[in-house]
Amino acid sequence: MTIARSWLSALLVGATLVLPAAARADEVRVMISGGFSAAYKQLVPQFEQATGHKVSTAYGPSMGTTENAIPVRLARGEPVDVLIMVGEALTGLTEQGKADKASRVDLARSPIGVAVRAGAPKPDISSVDGLRAALLAAKSIAYSDSASGVYVENELFKRLGIQEQMKGKARMIPAEPVAAVVARGDAELGFQQISELLPVAGVEVVGPIPESVQKITIFAAGISTKAVSAKAGADLLAFLASAQAAPVIRKTGLDPIAHPAGK
Structure with a gap:
């Protein structure tokens, strides 16, 4: 995560980097719940343009038993690299061995x-x-x-x-x-x-x-333990947690969580 975030920060502040498609460009498959979606939809095109990666997205609640709920999607074996959801629910998936604990990054607080x-x-x-x-x-x-x-x-x-x-x-x-x-x-x-x-x-x-x-909900992200594009997924997490993403996150009604550079 530290390497990915440092590289992406350099890219976003103006460095020009040519990405060899075969070496760097990957598809990142994301599952995301509603609370962070408005910010995510605005930020993903910026990420794709900056990195060359392509993002495909499946939407659903962080919990529950409806057809599109993220736990239900995972249970039926839908492929995923990145999970963006309520922090408590992500913790549950980590305990079940479905998300990598070390990759977790808290993105925003939501009232x-x-x-x-x-x-x-x-x-x-x-x-x-x-x-x-x-x-x-x-x-x-x-x-x-x-x-x-x-x-x-x-x-x-x-x-x-x-x-x-x-x-x-x-x-x-x-x-x-x-x-x-x-x-x-x-x-x-x-x-x-x-x-x-x-x-x-x-x-x-x-x-x-x-x-x-009031109850403040934390929205967090992590890498699936079955991720195929884990490195590209880490790049996406680094971008969503960056200072560059914070104004968009704030505009959509969330309080972005600041992270020290390189963390």
């Missing part, structure tokens, strides 16, 4: 936010009392089937003391962005990482939930 349909009134969720009142007043609430939704269902409602009141009107959404459900009017409030709410047309992000009940 949970709330969205409403575009044009709908925005509730005041700046305080815990305001968030509680908004949830009690809403007729329907949606949350994801990944890390943020698991927290909302199992911890947030309980911490707010409204677990019973949420039964029957709050539901987990599998295999679809929560914001899409809100945009078509099937839920008044939607909870998911802000980076997953922002790209969806037809909704407005109210803001993050209050800090005292």
